[in-house]
Amino acid sequence: MPAISASASGKLILCGEHAVVYGKPAIAIPVFDILTNVKILARPTATTTDTVITAPKIALKTELSRLAENHPIKRTIDLVLNSLRADHLPSCEIIINSSIPPAAGLGSSASTTVALIRAVSSFMGHPLENEKINEIAFEIETIHHGTPSGIDNTVITYAKPIYFRKGNPFELLDVKQNISLIIADSGIKSSTSKVVSEVRSHWEKEPDQYNSFFDQIQEICNKVKQDIKTGDLVSLGNQLTLNHILLREMQISCPELDQLVEAAMKSGALGAKLSGGGQGGNMLALVTPENKEKVIEALRNAGAVNTINTCVPSDKGSIV
Numbered sequence: 001m002p003a004i005s006a007s008a009s010g011k012l013i014l015c016g017e018h019a020v021v022y023g024k025p026a027i028a029i030p031v032f033d034i035l036t037n038v039k040i041l042a043r044p045t046a047t048t049t050d051t052v053i054t055a056p057k058i059a060l061k062t063e064l065s066r067l068a069e070n071h072p073i074k075r076t077i078d079l080v081l082n083s084l085r086a087d088h089l090p091s092c093e094i095i096i097n098s099s100i101p102p103a104a105g106l107g108s109s110a111s112t113t114v115a116l117i118r119a120v121s122s123f124m125g126h127p128l129e130n131e132k133i134n135e136i137a138f139e140i141e142t143i144h145h146g147t148p149s150g151i152d153n154t155v156i157t158y159a160k161p162i163y164f165r166k167g168n169p170f171e172l173l174d175v176k177q178n179i180s181l182i183i184a185d186s187g188i189k190s191s192t193s194k195v196v197s198e199v200r201s202h203w204e205k206e207p208d209q210y211n212s213f214f215d216q217i218q219e220i221c222n223k224v225k226q227d228i229k230t231g232d233l234v235s236l237g238n239q240l241t242l243n244h245i246l247l248r249e250m251q252i253s254c255p256e257l258d259q260l261v262e263a264a265m266k267s268g269a270l271g272a273k274l275s276g277g278g279q280g281g282n283m284l285a286l287v288t289p290e291n292k293e294k295v296i297e298a299l300r301n302a303g304a305v306n307t308i309n310t311c312v313p314s315d316k317g318s319i320v
């Protein structure tokens with residue numbers, strides 16, 4: 001049997017982080033420049049029936065039977081086999097490679113799960129549909145993150161920008177113009193769950209103030225959705241920057257992120273904001289093909305420890 005290979009992208013929250021926890025919308029995009037790849041090689045001559053799992057990035061090399069029942073890899077494989085009504089995986093080697101930085105708000109766990117589901121179900125001869133992939137990936141996200149909103153697994157499964165609101169059907173967004181973005185890592189480690197719980201205590205102390213922030217962010221998300229559909233990149237940039245200003249007022253930013261946002265704007269970005277949990281981690285800058293090199297240089301000079309140049313292609317399909 002030939003090797004099976006499946007990939008899944010990373011992800012970025014464009015707008016609506018934190019407010020999404022309170023039932024407001026958020027928009028996320030797939031990031032195709034960082035990927036997880038899962039390769040499966042059959043082992044027809046193996047002396048044991050066990051499956052070997054190799055994931056060099058997390059220094060994992062083990063037999064599947066040695067993983068705990070609720071290990072995300074083991075649980076993913078079990079859920080795929082269950083949904084195919086299969087009782088075992090034929091002996092094989094599963095090799096997981098990823099260029100997505102872990103714990104950086106770029107969707108590394110959901111990407112691994114989606115690629116693994118695709119590879120295992122294809123290896124079994126019955127590639128699963130996106131709806132099922134998304135359902136399994138959400139269940140695995142709960143092992144990783146407790147009570148995830150589901151935005152990561154959804155955007156990565158469907159590989160298109162999504163407008164997402166907890167508990168509601170998501171919308172896939174049509175993209176009129178290429179959206180070129182630079183993602184910059186502040187180098188500051190931050191815990192999303194810590195920031196989420198800080199926001200909750202601010203909200204409990206000042207409900208009117210924070211509800212008003214969430215309402216304003218909702219309005220921004222609705223405008224961003226329109227701008228993506230109509231291809232109005234100038235308005236899109238303005239909305240992203242407004243979202244950052246609100247996040248800063250909500251104490252979700254930090255001096256390093258603010259400095260990166262300022263540097264991006266000064267060097268000609270159309271908009272810039274922190275992305276994800278905040279108080280560290282990544283920010284994004286909306287750029288044009290003409291100014292992107294200048295923005296990358298400015299971000300590096302302002303302290304970015306890494307930059308990723310990405311583009312959400314328009315539905316016409318051309319990446320500039």
Ligand code: PMV
Binds near residue numbers: 017149275278
């Ligand atoms: O750090 P990330 O990219 O996983 O984003 C967290 C987004 C939050 O809205 C802060 C939390 C959540 O569960 O949606």
